[in-house]
Amino acid sequence: MRPDISASGVVTRIDGPLLFLQRTVNVGLNTAVEVEGPDGAIRLGRIAAVETDRLIVEVLQSTTGLSLSGTRVRFSAEPLTLAVGPGLLGRIFDGLGRPIDGGPPVPAVQRLPIDGAAINPAHRELPRDFIETGVTTIDLMNSLVRGQKLPIFSGGGLPHDRLAAEIALRARLRTGMAGKFSVVFAGIGVSADSAEYFRSTMESSGALGHTVMFLNRANDASAERLLTPRYALTAAEYLAFQEGHHVLVVLTDLTNYCEALREVSASHGEVPSRKGYPGYMYSDLASLYERAGCLRGIEGTVTQLPVLTMPADDIGHPIPDLTGYITEGQIVLDRELDRQGIYPPVRVLPSLSRLMSAGIGKGYTHPDHPALANQLFASYARAVHIRVLASVMGAEALTDVDRRHLDFASAFEQNIVAQSHGRTLEQSMEIGWQVLQRLPPAELTRLSRAQLAAHFADDGRA
Amino acid sequence: MSEATLTWAAGPVIHARMHGPFQIYEALAVGERGLLGEVVQLKGDELIAQVYEDTAGLEPGAPLRGTEAPLSVLLGPGLLGQIYDGLLRPLTGLDAPFLAAGERLRVAQRFAFEPRIKVGERLVAGQVWARAPQAGRLSLVRAPPGVDGVVASISTAGDYEDHQSLCAVVDAQGRERSLSLLERWPVRMARPVAARLPASTPMITGQRILDTLFPIARGGRAALPGGFGTGKTVLQQALAKWCDADVIVYVGCGERGNEMAEVLNELPVIEDPRTGRPLLERTVIIANTSNMPVAAREASIYTAITVAEYLRDQGLHVALMADSTSRWAEALREISGRLGELPGEAGYPAYLSSRLASFYERAARVRTLGGDEGSVTVIGAISPPGGDFSEPVTMHTRRFVRSFWALDPERARARFYPAVNPLTSYSEDAGRVTAWWQANGNSNWLEHRRRLLDLLGQQARLERMARIVGKDALPAPQQLTLLLADLVNEALLQQSSFSVADRYCSPARQSAMLRLVMRFVELAEAALARGVPIRTLVALPVLPRLKRLGEEHGETDLAGIEELGREVEAIVLALAANHAP
Structure with a gap:
């Protein structure tokens, strides 16, 4: 060299x-x-x-x-690198990978370029290990699997930090073979209290020892924000693919990242695309999000939970829009539910997990899981549609079946969406079946006759 | 071979000083690692090129070598069942799980070879000159376009590597050309055909909403636009698995790595319903995931259609799935921006429309040079920003395709898949394939299709009305229309890709289901006319069973559909009889 x-x-x-x-x-x-x-x-x-x-x-x-x-x-003779080693765990770094916890530098086993390299798609293993997060709207309706990238689309003032921290703490495999589990947290342009909230949450539950934190504060230079997630993902890839850990990466807040990208692009004098963001924002975001997955023959995995705040709560804004095209689904938080005091305020209908079908059902979770989730989605979508009708004409003008759907919708939000503590998948499914009881069985066309017979005493069908 | 010296580099664009002649669009090897590039501009003694791989580490003074040919790919009998990158370099067989930039050694494949021509015989383009028996559907080796001459030498039967020269042909001018099992073809140039044929046969997709409402003909072109989460990829994959093309070229252009893993995971274990062989054997996968270099993303679409044309020239019906053409257009935009070109609409270069046109124009049903029939059917997914179909890529594509399958976020949110919106989608191929359907299972196909579209159109209108006056206030015939449209949606148009029973629907089963639902529509309308109250019809206990038609009666249970049909007939007729006026 x-x-x-x-x-x-x-x-x-x-x-x-x-x-x-x-x-x-x-x-x-x-x-x-x-x-x-x-x-x-x-x-x-x-x-x-x-x-x-x-x-x-x-x-x-x-x-x-x-x-x-x-x-x-x-x-220097090489691109930007991060010194990695087992000593990363339990440490806190700034946005450029330098320790800020007062500790010594990490004993380096290796220096890895922070831009990483693209995973050969032919070497990827299809992610299918169901992760139980304890959140019903995720576990039951939008299941997360190991190696997935599932962002939280939030808005300013919504409890996305709390949700991300809870998922990081509770996430577990149902098989019990947890393996080595660690969390990499990248705070991108976050306020000091946001970073402190996450740190103290992990500390109070004794999880800090298997957590690595990279903190780029809101008052750090914006170009630095472009590097913070790359340092964090490099640490995650090292822990996963060389140390065999199952790593959950929490990246918050990607909106700050994209703002920095726009700022730097403008200073380069580049031709802007939508809303002033550079035309290559898709490729640039992909170079972060695609650094998740499972590799054939390697034990560790990288799962990403990026958080972004949708500007003006607009899901069509370029940041959530481009993110949604790259990530494997999204969990959307909703201001209206939050106002009603429902926590976690997950808006179920626009939420999605693309890898769900690979990780649930017979042999993975429960044979009835896919049909139950499917039926809940279909019925809730219909109920929300009816709610719009009811707001125009009043509930009196509705048919009986429609009124039962309205009742179902509020039970869905109060019992399935809202929760005060973690639930196992079995508990989540049980609540799902209970809430469905409010609808006439003839409306439940996504369930098979056997499923109806098993869960509905008064099967009204001939 | 000409050389040049790098003078300027930023991102994927480089400038170099030439020390010899270069052609425009000539392929290049850049730097010590031999990164693949392509000349995009020549001026004075300077050339401008785009590089298909990560340019980190390039510095002024680095050497460039020309290849004296445009960007080309090697095509041959070993194509099927493999996964390649955007430049048709194999991705299997690499040891490292991460991709590194630079030249990759091509691993030669060995084939048993049997000559099919003798010295002194004439050989012309498209003619079979050898056989490679292990290559399955590609076992007949044909002379590439441009060949016309007399065979001067031919190797004896035996085992050979695919790149070995096995035959020499001398043309009328006395020039000799040697042939191997491989041929090289420039990706941006369409391969020649003997004649283009009109489209007449449908490509059966196995998806009822497409085959019945918005069919695509062999050699047709379809666009599949949809915002994120509307099920583009799932539908593309379903088509790749179940459509009745002979071979599939699936190009993941700027999409997710895990989706490629999914395809690779499933295709080897799913059986082709027609041949009983693993689906992977009829598939070529080209993967340029979103984090692989952007210039190669631009090339991957051309690579894919060139492969498709090569397979077509072997007398095969090929379906090309491009997911997603928007990423390709964005790659054009990104490179155009770096070249400092004047931007057109939304920053896309002004030539976006002509590039899209020339890509879709390469789809066709043809008579090949070898005299066979072959076709390339193109299905391009579009990812419009914000799900807005008025953006340039969707708008321009619309002008060049014959089938437009618009995906609808509202349907997707209710997990109603395939989420094709029946009101905004269309197919110009419907008229062309009517005769086929009438001869193959449903003599009333056109009438049924028209009736379905009519019901769905009325549903949208009546629902708007119901929103104001309430559903119960509608007259009974209109309430019945809503009921029937709902039934059509649930029983026919909904079809889960994840349901083993229903993920594929053969023409015979589609016809049976369509007949049953249409018969119910007739009976219910007649019953209402005879005075059966709408309440009774809405509460018919057989309705939920009809709605689960696809799920409950799979491919092996066509008799079950007929039986349900008889039952429905009896129930509704009895009802009507009881209400005889």
Whole structure:
């Protein structure tokens, strides 16, 4: 490996986060650099473009304080890396992978490039190990499996942090063969109290020892936010694919990430796409979200639980929209349910888990699980539709069957969605069957006759 | 071979100074690692190229080598049953679970070879000159387009590697061309055919809502637009599994890695209902997942259709599933932006529409150079931002396809799959395939289809009305229409891809189900006319059984459908008789 090379007095122009240098050394695209200003502070950056006689460096931290003459640039020989080792567990890092818990640096077994590499699709194993999260709307209706990426689409002020923390604490396999389990938490542009909430929750339950935290605070440079999830995912991949852990990665809040992406793109003078976000935002988000999965022949897995706050609660906004196209479903939180005091306020109908069918049913959870979930979805969708009708015409104008659907809808929200403590899948299913009792069996066309006979005493059918 | 020296690099775009002639769109090997690239602009002594792999580490001064040919792929008898990247490099057989950039050694395949031509005989494009018996459907080896000459030499039967030269042909000008089991074809160029034939036979998809309401003909083109979570991929996969094409080319363009894993996991274990062989054997998978390089995503669509055309030229009916063409268009946009081109609508380059047109135009039913019939049917998924169909990719695609299968978020949220919206979807192929359906199981097919569409159209209108006045206030015939439309949705149009009994529906079963439901529609309308109250009809205990028709009576139980039909007939007729005026 080539030793690091320094150069000073080569900076010819500074424009926002971009540094234009004379090309005095041979360095390649995307190589990491350290920029030291006259103030002595060291900033991380990387080579964004190379020309015959010029280099463009993208500084990933604030450029305030840099000058043309007094700036030294140190070129490394490789892209940005993270030092990884078993010592990562229990530690807290800043958004650039430097310890901020007062502890010593992590003894490095290896240095891994933070951009990772694409998993060969032919080496992926189909994720199908059901994870019980204790949340009925997830376990029963939108099941999470190991190796999945399932984001929480939330809004400002909704309890997504609490939900993510609870899932991280409760998640378990039903088979009991839990294996080594760890949590990687990446706070991207989060407020100090958000980060502290997560830390203290993990600490009070004794889970901090198998947690790694990367914290990019709201007042850190925005370009740094682009790196925080990459450091976190690199740590997760190491723990999963080399140490054999089952890693749950909580990334919050991806909206801050995308805002930073837009900001940096604008400073590069790139042609913007929808709402000013760069045209490559899909590819860029994919380079994060696709770093989840199971590999053939390797024990560990990476499961992602990204959290994003939908700007103006709009699910069609580019951030949730592009995310939904990449991730394997979404859990949508709802302000109206939250106002009614229902926790967790999961809006079931637009929520989805694409890998659910692979991980539930006979041989995985319970043979009746798919049909029950399907029937609950169909009936609740119909009930919500009727509720809209009722709000126009009044409930008196409805037929009897329609009124029973209204009753079903509120029971669904009060008994299935709302919950004060974790439930096993069996408990969740039991509640599901009970709530369905409020509907006439003839309406339950997604259930087989055998299922109806087993769960409904007064089977009204001929 | 010309060389050049890199002068500028940012992202996937590079500039280089040429030391010899290069062609536009020539394929390149870039840098020490030999990254694959393609020339996109030539000016003065400078070339601009896009690189199909991660460019990290490239620096000025790096060498570039030309290949003297446009971006091309190797096609041959070993194609089926494999998974490739967007540039048709095999993804199986690599040791590392992560993909690295750079040249990959191609592992040669060995085939038993039997010559089918003698020295001195004439060989023209499309003609069979050899046999590779282990290659299954691709066992006949044909002369590639452009060949026309006399065989000067041919190897004897035996085991050979696929790239070995086995035959030499001398043309009228005295130029010699050697043939191996492989042929190279530039992906951006359509392969020639003897004639394009009109579409007349439906491609049976096994999905009732498509086959009955919005059919696609062999050689047809369909678009499948839908916001996220509306079931595009599940439907594409269902089509890949159950449609009656001979072979499937499935291209995952900028989509999820786990979905590719799903396809790879299922296809080897599901049996082809027609041949009894694993479905994987009739499939070519091209995977460029969303985190693989963006320029290769742009190429993967062309790679896929070139493979499809090659298979078509072997006399096969091919279905190409492209998931998703929006990611391809976005790759065009991204590269166009980096080249500094003037953006058109929503940042897409102005040539988006012509690229889409030329892609879809490569779908056709044809007479091949070899004289056989073959077809390429293209089904392109579209992922419109925000589910808004007025965005450029959906809008332009609409102009070039004949079947438009619009997915509906409201249906998807109620887990009503396939979530094809019957009111906004259409098929121009319906008229062309009517004769086939009339000859194959349902003489009233056209009439039934029209009646179904009519019922569904009325349902939408009546529901709007019911929202204002209340359902009970509607006159009885309109209440019946709502009941029947609901039955059509539940019994016919809903079909779960995850249900073993119902995931595939043969033409015979579709016809039986359609006849039964249409008969019920007739009987119920007659009963109402004779004075049977609507309440009685709504409460008919046989209705829930009709709604579970597909689920309860699978492919092996067509008799069950007939029996239920007789039962329904008796029940409703008896009802009507009791209410005789």
